[in-house]
Amino acid sequence: MMLRDVERLFKVTQGYDIVVKAHFIPSVCNSVVDNLSRQKAPPDWHVLPKITQMIFQRWGVPEIDLFATSNSAVIPSYVSHDSTDRSAVFINAFSRVWKYNLAWIFPPPALIPQVLQHLNLAEGTFIVIAPRWEKVFWRPDIKSRAVSPPITLPDLAHNLVDLSTGNPPEKVQMLHLEAWKVRGGRGRLPLGIQKTNSCF
Template sequence: MEKTGESEKSESVAPDGGQARSDSSESESSSSSSEDEVFASPPPNKRQAISSQQQPRTSKYKHQTELTIWKGASATNLTCTLKQAQSLLGLLNFANLTVPGGRLHCRRMQLFLREFQEGRVRERRALPQTVHQDLSWWLRAVENSSKPLRRKEVTHFLTTDAADAGWGAQLNGMFLSGKWTSLQERWHSNVKEMYAVYGAILDQQNALRGAHILIQSDNRTLVAYIRNEGGTRSLALLNLTTRLLNLTEQLELTLSACYLPGNLNGIADRLSRGRAVPEWHLLPQATEAIFSRWGVPDVDLFASRVTAVVPNYVSLDSTDGCAIFCDAFSRTWDYQLGWVFPPPNLIPQVLAHLNRSKGTFIIIAPQWPQCFWCPDLRARALETPLPIEDLRRTLIDQTTGRCPPQVDKLSLLAWKVGGGQSRYPTGAQQKENC
């Protein structure tokens, strides 16, 4: 089930994975915030507190001087007008271009601007403590802004979900989950979804330092708040997003967030409800048609003793003595023909793993043309993909013995692809169009 939040207006991401247009005129996008544009104004040529002769020559030192002036005003409880506050926000918006995490530390100023009454141009208000804290952060950030920005390859793949009972997550091959406290049970659904990300990273923080994590969620609001470094429509969600991003800064993490349709997010959904994870399996009438076209695979890389389509298979179950080894991602793949039918949320990790692999593979993947990993999959294709017909009869969930929920909304394609580096390698950098 696709989730956007019921009672809160929220930043959103389009069903195809791109940014959606909100019903509100204040909607935020992943590339730029219209809210920022409304509040932004160019910094003044000179301020009363500093003469034009004293103006620093470089923008970096100009920013430091301006921020120091404002921080001093905050510390001494001096007041400002709406125009002056807009000028400060314009300065910070300009600095956002080179300061990672800057957008998050503009949100409190955006909320502060809303306190001014429209039309009262002479109204003055004291900067709140939260803005004072953000100015302190900005002073440190501008001082360090000369450090080069590094764009890391994705190292970890995190899929999350939240339900009434608790939250669930899959981090690479690890399953994580937690139950809500009596206080957390009363949280809005969007806040619960964000906590699933926060809880998973917090639980595994010792193993994640310096990582680049690709987050997949079926909640568009969560995706937008991570991409946009917060928002201003929900203070509770902003507070939790701040905790998450402060944690990622402490651990030197890079976060990317992408939308995943709810019907493809079965593992995290089941974990959040305390149920057995799904295990999708194609029946012989589907696999035989593919084998007759491309040959019988040497190995099934995502299987169990019950679901394997060929005798040689790899399992996640370390106690399965019949499997040739445990965890497909634990080894480099080098097969003449491998069968790859992973849970849909693992497709990005599969494609990233193929960059280091050799051979030919049959990948079973959802038909989702505008998904962020589609260019990589298409670039690897050796032949036209084969549609898998009549999924209601050919696809079952081995844990229930029935076809998956919403199977009528699902389409699967079989792709014959090659290993090695792709022209569009999944995980090579952050993708803002997912």
């Protein structure tokens, strides 16, 4: 069944002269899709207050958490992907233009390119939590938007929990997260362009 779907997809893309490229994303960094393919509850990662307070003391308290659930939100005002969540300010962070003095963004890693694209239309300042991957195409873009050097989140085994299991994410010892304070609007680099020199 899936093979037929893939064949149909390739016929459509060939008809429009579109090139499809596959990229391997380790399951530790693509946990939403990985869990759905195994019919598990999707992960709901949450940074514990010890870390969020450290970040808030340095950069200020955000007015909204743009990628959260009622359990994982780091502040009371949050946006959910769950259409049944009556406590959320609104549903689907990408459904609106972002205009905030300071907002918290901790998306599933696979959504980071879409977040950066959405930031092109945004106004304000944003704290983005992202994995530290040196060779991903979006890292130069996030660096070009930064207004401060990133903060490395320490000791994730004790400060990051997957609320769907109550435990740290699988293979948390392989995961390194950073908090970036970035501005909205177009980045100085087009997405995917490499920046050779950086102060951080």
